[in-house]
Amino acid sequence: MSHTIRDKEKLIARVRRLKGQIEGIERALEAEKSCGEILRQLASVRGAMSGLTAEVMEGQLREHVLHAETETDRQRGGEELIEIIRTYMK
Amino acid sequence: MSHTIRDKEKLIARVRRLKGQIEGIERALEAEKSCGEILRQLASVRGAMSGLTAEVMEGQLREHVLHAETETDRQRGGEELIEIIRTYMK
Amino acid sequence: MSHTIRDKEKLIARVRRLKGQIEGIERALEAEKSCGEILRQLASVRGAMSGLTAEVMEGQLREHVLHAETETDRQRGGEELIEIIRTYMK
Amino acid sequence: MSHTIRDKEKLIARVRRLKGQIEGIERALEAEKSCGEILRQLASVRGAMSGLTAEVMEGQLREHVLHAETETDRQRGGEELIEIIRTYMK
Numbered sequence: 001m002s003h004t005i006r007d008k009e010k011l012i013a014r015v016r017r018l019k020g021q022i023e024g025i026e027r028a029l030e031a032e033k034s035c036g037e038i039l040r041q042l043a044s045v046r047g048a049m050s051g052l053t054a055e056v057m058e059g060q061l062r063e064h065v066l067h068a069e070t071e072t073d074r075q076r077g078g079e080e081l082i083e084i085i086r087t088y089m090k
Numbered sequence: 091m092s093h094t095i096r097d098k099e100k101l102i103a104r105v106r107r108l109k110g111q112i113e114g115i116e117r118a119l120e121a122e123k124s125c126g127e128i129l130r131q132l133a134s135v136r137g138a139m140s141g142l143t144a145e146v147m148e149g150q151l152r153e154h155v156l157h158a159e160t161e162t163d164r165q166r167g168g169e170e171l172i173e174i175i176r177t178y179m180k
Numbered sequence: 181m182s183h184t185i186r187d188k189e190k191l192i193a194r195v196r197r198l199k200g201q202i203e204g205i206e207r208a209l210e211a212e213k214s215c216g217e218i219l220r221q222l223a224s225v226r227g228a229m230s231g232l233t234a235e236v237m238e239g240q241l242r243e244h245v246l247h248a249e250t251e252t253d254r255q256r257g258g259e260e261l262i263e264i265i266r267t268y269m270k
Numbered sequence: 271m272s273h274t275i276r277d278k279e280k281l282i283a284r285v286r287r288l289k290g291q292i293e294g295i296e297r298a299l300e301a302e303k304s305c306g307e308i309l310r311q312l313a314s315v316r317g318a319m320s321g322l323t324a325e326v327m328e329g330q331l332r333e334h335v336l337h338a339e340t341e342t343d344r345q346r347g348g349e350e351l352i353e354i355i356r357t358y359m360k
Binding site for chain 3: 101105106116119120125135136143146149154170178
């Protein structure tokens with residue numbers, strides 16, 4: 001991922017928030033919160049994961065396809081993104 | 091969707107198979123098959139839907155980004171794909 | 181699926197609407213609508229599929245677990261639902 | 271979540287493994303790994319999340335429905351699970 005430093009920092013911040021949410025689930029389990037409560041937290045993590053995944057896919061598209069330096073790089077970046085989409089959709 | 095005629099025919103064939111699967115679920119409900127059986131068929135339709143969605147996304151990427159005629163078209167096709175990915179991931 | 185006749189009719193009506201949506205996608209492909217438009221329709225079918233799946237799972241829970249006639253039936257209905265949830269979540 | 275202590279420990283162990291995977295993604299971002307690599311790790315977390323969610327739903331079904339102490343508790347536990355399934359499927 002050779003994205004700009006700024007994008008990288010943003011992504012790392014998101015991953016850290018995600019880790020915080022996971023720790024929240026750990027604490028909720030320790031505190032024997034209700035299944036319903038645990039599942040609400042899991043749903044919230046799932047949403048955050050999807051948002052993060054969309055952002056990384058968008059990064060791949062911008063960096064390695066739209067702003068590719070050569071036509072060869074662009075085709076390679078595009079094939080990688082297709083592979084990524086296929087894997088995700090399975 | 092200005093994809094090649096060949097791609098279009100392939101996609102239409104997939105959508106028709108999907109319709110056939112949906113009709114199978116209708117028949118299974120009429121015949122009062124078990125919930126487990128109905129849900130297996132629903133899971134199979136879900137898989138087919140994801141595969142079809144991946145194929146249309148791939149089409150958007152190839153046609154409107156990788157093989158765009160002008161740089162302006164490419165940027166526009168890319169922004170559309172980003173919008174599509176975000177919507178799908180929500 | 182031994183649900184009440186009324187539930188069965190409701191489910192069949194939902195499956196028919198789903199088939200109508202799939203036919204809409206077929207027409208959109210024939211009319212060479214944009215990828216974005218096709219993908220919006222696919223997303224809408226995906227939502228309808230999830231709703232239907234949730235309804236069939238709910239039916240299994242109500243009919244074969246909550247309202248099971250014997251304790252043995254209830255345990256069996258519960259194990260089937262667990263199997264269904266596991267398969268769905270894979 | 272009043273599940274048995276043993277189940278609770280198992281769930282907490284799974285959540286901790288999940289946290290470890292998230293930390294792996296953080297490290298991969300720091301090390302500027304490729305988008306494809308990051309997305310593979312994200313897909314792996316997504317799988318682990320789904321498995322964990324299925325296990326918590328299964329716990330709700332076993333504890334609060336199948337093994338409910340009174341019929342009133344069972345109906346309440348069942349309605350909660352239906353609510354959970356609907357939310358998850360949205």
